[in-house]
Amino acid sequence: MPLTDDEIDRLDPAARRELIRRLRRVVVIDAAVAAAERRMRRRRAIALTVSAVAAGLLVxxxxYLAVSLPDRYVARAWALTWSGFDVLLIVLLGLTAFFAWKRRMLVVLTSFATGVLLLADVWFDVTTSDADDLHLSVASAILIEIPLAIFLMGMAVGISWRVAGLLNAVTGHGGAGRWRMPINAEVLEDEAKRHTNPS
Structure with missing residues (x-):
C-alpha cells in the first residue's frame, strides 16, 4: 500500500533517509533491468538477422554444390582433417564429463554440441567410406555414435526442461509450456521487475 503525504510528513529523519535509500535502490535495479532488457533485445535481433541471412544464403x-561438385575428390590433408575433427570431439566429450561431474549448467551446451558433432561424424564417415569400409562405418554409427549422440542431446534437452520447469514454478510462467517458455534471462528480469515494482 503506498504511503500518503501525511504519513511521509510524520516520518522522523532516520525513517525518511531509509525510505530514500530504498527508493534509490529500486531506481538502480529498474535501470539495471532496463539496460539488461535492451542488451537482450539487441543480441536477439542480431542473432535472428545473422541466422536468417545465413540460412537464406546457404540454400x-x-x-550449387550439389550440382557442381565432383563425385570423386582427392583430399590434400585427409589425416589432418579427421584427426583434427576427432580432437575436437575428445575436447567436447572431456568438457561434457567435467561439467557433469561439477554439476554445471554448461553441460547443456557441451553435451548438445558433442551430439551434433557425433551426427556430423556419422554422416561424413558413411558418405566418404569406400565399399570395403562402408560396413564398419555403418556398424559404428548404429552401435556407438548415433546412440551416444541421442543420449547426449537428450540429456541436454532434459536438463533444460527440468530447469525450465523449476523456473516456471518459481516465476509463475507455468502456462507457457516448456517449448514456448521465454529465454530464462527474460523470465528472471520479469520476476525482478515484479519484486521491485509490486503493484
Missing part, C-alpha cells in the same frame, strides 16, 4: 550455395 542457393547448397544447390
Amino acid at each position: 542457393p550455395w547448397t544447390a
Whole structure:
C-alpha cells in the first residue's frame, strides 16, 4: 500500500533517509533491468538477422554444390582433417564429463554440441567410406555414435526442461509450456521487475 503525504510528513529523519535509500535502490535495479532488457533485445535481433541471412544464403550455395561438385575428390590433408575433427570431439566429450561431474549448467551446451558433432561424424564417415569400409562405418554409427549422440542431446534437452520447469514454478510462467517458455534471462528480469515494482 503506498504511503500518503501525511504519513511521509510524520516520518522522523532516520525513517525518511531509509525510505530514500530504498527508493534509490529500486531506481538502480529498474535501470539495471532496463539496460539488461535492451542488451537482450539487441543480441536477439542480431542473432535472428545473422541466422536468417545465413540460412537464406546457404540454400542457393547448397544447390550449387550439389550440382557442381565432383563425385570423386582427392583430399590434400585427409589425416589432418579427421584427426583434427576427432580432437575436437575428445575436447567436447572431456568438457561434457567435467561439467557433469561439477554439476554445471554448461553441460547443456557441451553435451548438445558433442551430439551434433557425433551426427556430423556419422554422416561424413558413411558418405566418404569406400565399399570395403562402408560396413564398419555403418556398424559404428548404429552401435556407438548415433546412440551416444541421442543420449547426449537428450540429456541436454532434459536438463533444460527440468530447469525450465523449476523456473516456471518459481516465476509463475507455468502456462507457457516448456517449448514456448521465454529465454530464462527474460523470465528472471520479469520476476525482478515484479519484486521491485509490486503493484
